[in-house]
Every structure is written in C-alpha cells, then in structure tokens.
Amino acid sequence: MNYETLLKSFDEPDELREFELGRFEIIKVAGISIGRATYQPGWKWSLHNAAAAGTALCHAPHTGVAIAGHGVVLYEDGQRLDLLPGLVFHITDVPHDSWVEGDAEYVSLHVLGI
Incomplete structure (x- = not known):
C-alpha cells in the first residue's frame, strides 16, 4: 500500500x-484550502479591509471555527453574531462588518475550498 502523509x-x-x-494565512492540502485569520484588538473590517476590497462591507x-478571543459579525440588518472559542460559524454573503x-x-x- 502507498500511504502519502502530508x-x-x-x-x-x-x-x-x-x-x-x-x-x-492559507494552507492548501488534499484539494482544500484552510485559512487561519489572526486579528489584533482594534481591527475592524470596514476600517482595515474595505478600501482594498472596494466595498463598505x-x-x-x-465557514469556520473560532479558536481564541472574541470576534463580532454585524449584518447590515442589525443581526449580531458573537464568535467565541469553540463555536463553528457560517457567515453568509449578505453584507456584514466584523471586528x-x-x-x-x-x-x-x-x-476555503471544498
């Protein structure tokens, strides 16, 4: 048998x-991509990423899992999600901010890719 471990x-x-x-940071393995996001206190998508993305939100x-700290997602309709360690999340493509x-x-x- 041929076992390939990576x-x-x-x-x-x-x-x-x-x-x-x-x-x-993105790692590609076995046909999928897995990303690790690390944000410092004070980071906010609309302040630090919007200009590069060309959209306000x-x-x-x-889709992922929170590992450490406290992230917040706020949809434009006011729905708020608190992302805490151990919670699995799916954020839709509905416009949202996060911090x-x-x-x-x-x-x-x-x-990132399945």
Whole structure:
C-alpha cells in the first residue's frame, strides 16, 4: 500500500495576506484550502479591509471555527453574531462588518475550498 502523509504548518503557509492589525494565512492540502485569520484588538473590517476590497462591507461567505478571543459579525440588518472559542460559524454573503471585541487577539480557522 502507498500511504502519502502530508504535514503542513501555518508557520510556513502557502499564501500569506497581511494588512493593518491582521493577517490571513492559507494552507492548501488534499484539494482544500484552510485559512487561519489572526486579528489584533482594534481591527475592524470596514476600517482595515474595505478600501482594498472596494466595498463598505464584506460580501464574502465564511465557514469556520473560532479558536481564541472574541470576534463580532454585524449584518447590515442589525443581526449580531458573537464568535467565541469553540463555536463553528457560517457567515453568509449578505453584507456584514466584523471586528475584534476586547483586548485579546481573535483567531479563527476557515474552510476555503471544498
């Protein structure tokens, strides 16, 4: 039998996106991409990512799990989601803002491609 085992680390991601108060590391393995988002206190999507995206709010869907800290998602209709460690989330493509709540960094893992 031929067993192929592949180990990768976020310390050496396949892709790294860095921006003010945050970074997003991507690892590609077995036909999927897994991302690790790390945001510092004070990070807010509408302040730190909107200009690069060209939209006032995020329109991308996100599916993942919160690992550390406290993230908040606020949909344009006012619905708020608090992302806390251990919670699995699916954020739809309905326009939303997000930010780090409190003084600890927020870390989450994201499934990017299935």
